[in-house]
Structure formats: C-alpha cells, structure tokens
Amino acid sequence: DTEVTQTPKHLVMGMTNKKSLKCEQHMGHRAMYWYKQKAKKPPELMFVYSYEKLSINESVPSRFSPECPNSSLLNLHLHALQPEDSALYLCASSPRLGLGTDTQYFGPGTRLTVL
Amino acid sequence: SQQGEEDPQALSIQEGENATMNCSYKTSINNLQWYRQNSGRGLVHLILIRSNEREKHSGRLRVTLDTSKKSSSLLITASRAADTASYFCATVLDSSYKLIFGSGTRLLVRP
Numbered sequence: 001d002t003e004v005t006q007t008p009k010h011l012v013m014g015m016t017n018k019k020s021l022k023c024e025q026h027m028g029h030r031a032m033y034w035y036k037q038k039a040k041k042p043p044e045l046m047f048v049y050s051y052e053k054l055s056i057n058e059s060v061p062s063r064f065s066p067e068c069p070n071s072s073l074l075n076l077h078l079h080a081l082q083p084e085d086s087a088l089y090l091c092a093s094s095p096r097l098g099l100g101t102d103t104q105y106f107g108p109g110t111r112l113t114v115l
Numbered sequence: 116s117q118q119g120e121e122d123p124q125a126l127s128i129q130e131g132e133n134a135t136m137n138c139s140y141k142t143s144i145n146n147l148q149w150y151r152q153n154s155g156r157g158l159v160h161l162i163l164i165r166s167n168e169r170e171k172h173s174g175r176l177r178v179t180l181d182t183s184k185k186s187s188s189l190l191i192t193a194s195r196a197a198d199t200a201s202y203f204c205a206t207v208l209d210s211s212y213k214l215i216f217g218s219g220t221r222l223l224v225r226p
Contacts, residue, residue, distance in 0.1 A: 004157070042203055042216035043158065056213065090157055097212055103148060104214060106157035 004107035006091050012113045015081060021110045023074040023091030031055075031097040032074040033104065034066060035090040043090055049074060050097040081114045088112075119204055119217035127223040134191040136220040138204030139184075145207045147180055147187050148214070152201045161189075161202075196226045 004025045013019050023032065031050050035043035048056035049068040057066075063085075065077040074091055088109045094102040119140035128134050138147070146165045150158040164171045164180045164187065171178045177190040191198055204217040 006157075040219075040221075042219050045213055045215075048213070088155065092158075103160040103163055104158075106150075106159070108157045109155070111155065 004091055004093055004105050006089075006107035006110050008110060009108065010111045010113075012115065013078065013081065014115050015083075017081075018077070018079045020078065021076040021089055021091075021112075023076075023107055024072055025093040025105070025107075026072055027093065027095075027105065028071075029093035029095050029105070030071060031094045031102070032068065033092040033094075034074070034076050035092065037088045037090055037109070039087075047076075048097065055097060078112075081112075083114050086112055086114045119206060119215070121202075121204060121217040121220045123220060124218070125221045125223070127225065128194055130194060130196055130224055130226050132194055134194050134198070134222055134224070136189045136202050136204075136222070138187045138189070138217050140187075140204075140206050140217070141185065142208055144182075147178075148205045148207070149176075149178060149187075149189050150203045150205060150216075152203065152219075154200070158203065191222075194222075194224045196224050198222060199224045 007022045033048050034046040037043040045058050046060045047066045052068045063080045067075040090109045091107040092104040094104045119138050121138045148163045149161040152158045162173045162178050164178050175192045180187045201219045201221050203219045205214045
C-alpha cells in the first residue's frame with residue numbers, strides 16, 4: 001500500500017467552529033508532514049513529525065494544532081480559523097527524517113473553506 | 116520561504132511536442148526533486164537527482180542539474196494531454212531535511 005489518505009476531501013467551516021483533518025498511511029513511514037497550499041502557489045511546510053514527535057513547527061499560528069496519535073495517523077485540529085486560512089491542506093509521509101534523500105508521498109489534500 | 120524560481124510560469128504546447136521547465140535555486144543543496152500536481156490534488160514524486168549527479172532519466176522524463184549555476188531542468192518528451200499539470204521543483208538544503216518548493220510551472224498539453 002503506497003497511499004496516503006486524507007479525510008475529509010472538502011471542509012467548510014465557520015470562524016467559531018472546531019474541526020479536524022485526518023491523514024493516514026500504512027507504508028511504515030516514520031516522518032509525516034502537513035503542508036498548506038494556496039491557489040497557484042507552491043506548498044508551504046507547516047509541521048513535521050518524526051517518530052510521533054513534533055520535530056518542526058514553521059511558526060504556525062496556534063489555531064492550528066497538530067497531533068500524531070500513532071505512527072500511521074496524523075491529525076490537524078482547527079479552531080477559530082480566519083478566512084485567509086482557506087487553502088488546500090496536504091499531508092505527506094516519508095520513510096524517515098534526516099537523510100534528505102527520501103521522497104515524500106502526498107495525500108490528495110483537504111480543500112478547506114473558512115467562512 | 117521559497118528556495119527557487121521556475122520558468123516559465125505557464126507553458127502551452129501541442130500533444131507530441133517536448134516540454135522544458137527550468138528551476139533555479141539559491142543555496143547549496145543535498146538533492147533536487149521534481150513533483151507533478153494535477154489540478155487541486157496531491158503531489159506525485161517524479162524524479163530525484165543528487166547534488167553529485169548531472170543528468171537522470173525516467174521514462175519520458177529527463178532531468179539535468181548544474182550546481183555551478185544552481186539550476187535544473189525537466190524535459191518531458193513526446194508530451195500527452197495527460198501530462199497537463201503543475202510541475203514543481205523542490206530542494207533539500209545541505210543543512211536541512213526540509214523540502215522547499217519552487218514557484219511551479221503550469222503545463223497545458225493541447226490534444
């Protein structure tokens with residue numbers, strides 16, 4: 001199984017809502033990533049988990065809260081978002097962090113709209 | 116932050132023609148990767164070239180890397196309508212293990 005799955009595919013939420021994005025992989029990868037991508041722009045790294053521990057937080061606002069419950073799952077909890085947070089949120093995984101030679105496997109993304 | 120710039124920003128060609136995309140980057144790298152993204156979807160890894168390699172092939176793809184000029188090119192030969200997508204180069208810096216994406220090239224292959 002070389003697939004990264006993400007749910008939901010689309011999410012519309014109000015600024016006072018709390019929601020979560022989910023990501024799952026069963027490739028035995030120990031590094032997992034969250035990216036944010038605005039239209040016609042490249043993906044921007046938000047968080048990196050390595051062996052279920054947060055390794056990188058790219059100065060992301062606290063209204064985004066990542067969680068890695070186990071080696072296969074990655075969540076992104078959303079609370080009090082702003083309309084400018086509307087974007088495609090991509091999850092990715094790679095065998096492990098640190099070598100710089102591992103390619104990343106991306107999920108299809110969650111299209112988030114904040115009203 | 117963006118490490119590299121790609122040109123052209125957009126490219127429209129006829130099916131069967133070759134497509135060339137260029138990527139320039141700013142700092143020393145460990146490797147450079149190319150990804151494809153179909154509209155509004157996830158990215159698919161195409162090819163990785165290490166800093167000590169100059170050229171690499173994979174099917175209809177040919178990637179070159181010139182570390183002295185800090186640039187790379189992706190050539191897609193005999194293009195197909197299904198190649199229509201955005202193409203991103205991504206670099207891994209020598210001192211880091213983060214993947215930093217270039218600005219991307221939007222390719223349209225007309226049938």
